[in-house]
Amino acid sequence: MRTIKLCITLGLLSSMSAFASGSHPMTFQNNANDTQLSVNYITGHKYSKCVSYVRPHTLNINPQDAELSIFMDKDSRTCNSANKRASWVLKTADGSSTILTFKHEPVQDGRAYTTYNDIIVVDGNKIAETDILNDFSTDFPVSYNFGSHYRLVFDSFRNVRLVSR
Numbered sequence: 763m764r765t766i767k768l769c770i771t772l773g774l775l776s777s778m779s780a781f782a783s784g785s786h787p788m789t790f791q792n793n794a795n796d797t798q799l800s801v802n803y804i805t806g807h808k809y810s811k812c813v814s815y816v817r818p819h820t821l822n823i824n825p826q827d828a829e830l831s832i833f834m835d836k837d838s839r840t841c842n843s844a845n846k847r848a849s850w851v852l853k854t855a856d857g858s859s860t861i862l863t864f865k866h867e868p869v870q871d872g873r874a875y876t877t878y879n880d881i882i883v884v885d886g887n888k889i890a891e892t893d894i895l896n897d898f899s900t901d902f903p904v905s906y907n908f909g910s911h912y913r914l915v916f917d918s919f920r921n922v923r924l925v926s927r
Contacts, residue, residue, distance in 0.1 A: 784835040786848075788864070790821055791828040791923040794912055799823040799924050800853040801831065809849035809863065812841035816848065823924075835866065843868045854924070858909025860885050864919065869895055880919050890916055 792799040801821040804810060814836040821829040833848045835841070846866040853859040865881040882890040882904075890900035904916045908924065915923045 784866075786833050786835070786864075787920060788831045788833065789828055789921045790823055790831065790850075790852075791921070792823040792825055793923050794854075794926045795825050796926065797825065797855040797912075797924075800851075801829070802851045802853075803831070803833075804849040804851055804861070809861070810847055812836045812844050812846040813848050852908070852914070852924070854909060854912060856909065856911065858912065860908055860914070862914070862922065882916060882919060884914065890919070892919075 790799065790801050799822075801823065803816045803819040810816075812835060814834045816831060816833040818831060821831060823829050831850075835846050845868070847863050849861055849863040851859055851861055861884070863883040865883060866878050867881060868878055870877075877894045879894055880892045881888055884906045887906070889906050890902070890904045892899040902916060902918055905925075906914045906916075907927070908914045911927055913925050913927055915925055917923065
């Protein structure tokens with residue numbers, strides 16, 4: 763009986779590591795005093811790829827408040843060495859909106875060892891990245907103008923703040 767339990771436990775542990783997914787908490791902060799920030803996860807291959815789930819999909823963040831959204835990579839045979847990405851539409855009460863994408867792109871060194879670069883893209887513009895092979899990483903914080911009254915400030919790859927200009 764002990765052998766059966768040990769085999770079941772080892773089988774579960776090995777299957778967990780073979781299909782382990784990375785969980786990424788995203789913090790969205792609204793440091794602007796005059797608007798609510800709406801954050802909506804975008805589905806579809808163009809915007810989000812190899813993501814198994816996002817919770818919650820929609821956030822409504824009041825001024826001087828913060829909310830957490832968690833997304834998880836899908837690690838399957840089709841996604842093990844794929845470009846992974848998760849995207850959100852950010853909107854303010856005055857109608858300003860932007861698309862924010864976090865990418866996790868595979869790179870290989872000369873020995874066929876695969877690692878991943880992290881990249882932040884806002885409206886198609888790369889604003890921050892970590893390039894593992896070239897030993898480069900963007901220094902944080904990084905800001906990006908958002909609409910006519912606001913800026914997005916990235917304190918890290920997983921923390922973004924809306925601030926008034």
